[in-house]
Amino acid sequence: MSLWEQIQEAVGAIRSRVNLEPSVAVILGTGLGGFGGEIEGSKALAYAEIPHFPRSTVAGHKGQLVFGRVQGKPAVVMEGRFHVYEGYSAQEVTFPVRVMKALGAETLVVSNAAGGLNADFSAGDLMAITDHVNLMGVNPLIGPNDERLGERFPDMSSPYDPRLMEAALAIARREKIPLRQGVYAAVAGPNLETKAEYRFLRGIGADAVGMSTVPEVLAAVHAKMRVFAVSCITDLCIPETLKPASLEEILKVARKAEPRLTALISRLIEKI
């Protein structure tokens, strides 16, 4: 069965159970799952109930699509995302994006936890992604191109929508949420990087590094969706002073930043 047919089957199964056409899709990053409280009249579908959706393997990871209204706007929210380091192909990681687009979502809002490479940043900062470098070694657009999903050679001169960025910066100013801007480098993981890799990443112009988001953004831009992406800088990765990373600390920082991230995203959706 072709990718297109798989998407149509997933859409059919969802539409038979959910009576809401989302205009915006949201993907929540590690430790940033509390956005669920912003969704009114929510209806959740477990990934396992949706044909062709990848299966969540990580214990304790929620795996559901939540439909409802955010600030009055019909939305679909992925609680639990898929990562290349879990063993999923880039196609599998991005299947939900393609389904959300086929359901009607024209805008994608993505969040993630990332390591900070810019020495001006602090742990807990939010960073709007202005651009990215794909160092994952994979790409969801490799393979035969189905023109119904997008064009063969999608333009990447401006993958992150400048108008959404402007709106987010205005909201951040008004709500007094400090918001940095920067370039996100995506690596496959799962290991954190070596000092030499951090030096390299800094040298090529990255302000943050993480293991997600870029595949989803590539699929979304391919599908002509408008994208806004934001990183929570959970730890600083400065090679000269690098200490062993603590996953516990990373999750703690993400949880602490979550109310700011939730406020920013829900206000942004209000404006879409």
Ligand code: HPA
């Ligand atoms: N690398 C380093 N630090 C991080 C990452 C990463 O991919 N994600 C969150 N903190």
